[in-house]
Each structure stands twice: as structure tokens, then as C-alpha cells.
Amino acid sequence: MRKSVLRHADGRRLVLLGAVQGLVSEGVAAENEVRSSRPDVLALQVVPVVGIDVPDMAYTDEFTRRISGMDLVRRGFRLRRGQRRLARMENPEAFADAWDARAAAGPFRQLEAWREQEMAANADTAVAAGTGIVLVEAARFGGVRAALHARGFHG
Numbered sequence: 155m156r157k158s159v160l161r162h163a164d165g166r167r168l169v170l171l172g173a174v175q176g177l178v179s180e181g182v183a184a185e186n187e188v189r190s191s192r193p194d195v196l197a198l199q200v201v202p203v204v205g206i207d208v209p210d211m212a213y214t215d216e217f218t219r220r221i222s223g224m225d226l227v228r229r230g231f232r233l234r235r236g237q238r239r240l241a242r243m244e245n246p247e248a249f250a251d252a253w254d255a256r257a258a259a260g261p262f263r264q265l266e267a268w269r270e271q272e273m274a275a276n277a278d279t280a281v282a283a284g285t286g287i288v289l290v291e292a293a294r295f296g297g298v299r300a301a302l303h304a305r306g307f308h309g
Contacts (some may be wrong), residue, residue, distance in 0.1 A: 155172070155173055156171065156292060157169065157172075158170045161308060162306050162307050162308075163308075164306075166281050166307075167281075167286055168277065168281045168288060168307060169286055170288050170298065172289075172291065174295070175254065188223070194216060206273045206276035206290070207273060207276075208239050208269050208272045213269065214266065214305075216265060216269075217265060220261050221261055221265065222261075225261050228260075229257065230270055232256055232257075246292075248294050258293075266297065269294070270294055271301050273290060275301075278305050279300070
């Protein structure tokens with residue numbers, strides 16, 4: 155679990171949590187709440203959740219605009235070549251980082267950078283509306299954090 159507490163110059167505070175995909179889906183329950191019995195996931199038992207990821211239609215439009223058929227073929231070859239090394243990763247976060255480094259190359263990296271910028275903008279809006287905890291997948295943590303720094307959050 156990655157955690158970063160960020161503060162904006164205007165006094166707003168944001169807690170950015172990065173978790174591997176399984177932890178994210180395990181923690182999100184019905185009624186838009188995050189529930190967890192693990193103290194390292196959340197200090198609170200129930201926290202309102204606001205989706206900050208890009209809507210599926212917007213992501214699909216951006217994907218088809220940026221990624222060609224040949225890009226998909228190249229990505230498939232790259233992922234197959236690295237599967238044995240990825241299978242030997244010692245923890246889920248190391249695996250997520252290695253997978254993202256392999257999968258998000260070239261135009262895919264540009265697509266994910268666009269997604270991280272959009273997620274940071276949505277997180278900024280959510281914090282302005284009163285939500286102080288933002289949960290993102292571990293692979294997007296660094297990019298979203300950097301984009302939030304660019305939007306005036308520091309810490």
C-alpha cells in the first residue's frame with residue numbers, strides 16, 4: 155500500500171492511497187463505500203467513495219485515437235517475452251510496477267499519462283467537494299501524485 159498526504163496552498167488536504175487492483179476491488183463495497191478490517195488500508199471503517207477514473211466511453215475514444223493495431227501486436231509480443239520474469243516477482247506491488255513498465259510503453263505510456271492527468275483533475279474536484287481520501291491503483295499512483303503536484307498539492 156502506498157500512501158501520500160498532500161496539502162494545497164488553500165488549505166485543502168488529500169490522502170492519496172495506491173493499492174494493487176485486488177485490494178481496490180476488495181475494498182469497494184456496495185453503496186459507494188470502502189470497507190476494510192485492515193488498519194493499513196484505511197484508518198476508518200466506512201469512507202465515502204467518489205470515482206476519479208476516466209469514464210469508459212472517454213477512455214475508449216482516447217484509446218482508439220492514440221493506439222493502432224500494430225501497437226497492440228507489438229504490446230502482445232513484449233508482454234509474452236517478459237512473462238517468466240514477471241511471474242517471479244516477490245510481492246503484488248512489485249508485480250504491478252513491472253507489469254506497468256512492460257505494458258505501458260510508447261503510445262500506451264502516453265495514454266496512461268493522459269489518464270493520470272484526468273484522474274488528478276477529478277481528485278482535485280472531489281477534494282473541493284469534501285472527499286479527502288483518494289484510492290487509485292498502484293500503477294497509477296506515481297503519475298497521479300505528480301499530476302496533483304502540478305495542480306498545487308504538495309507533501
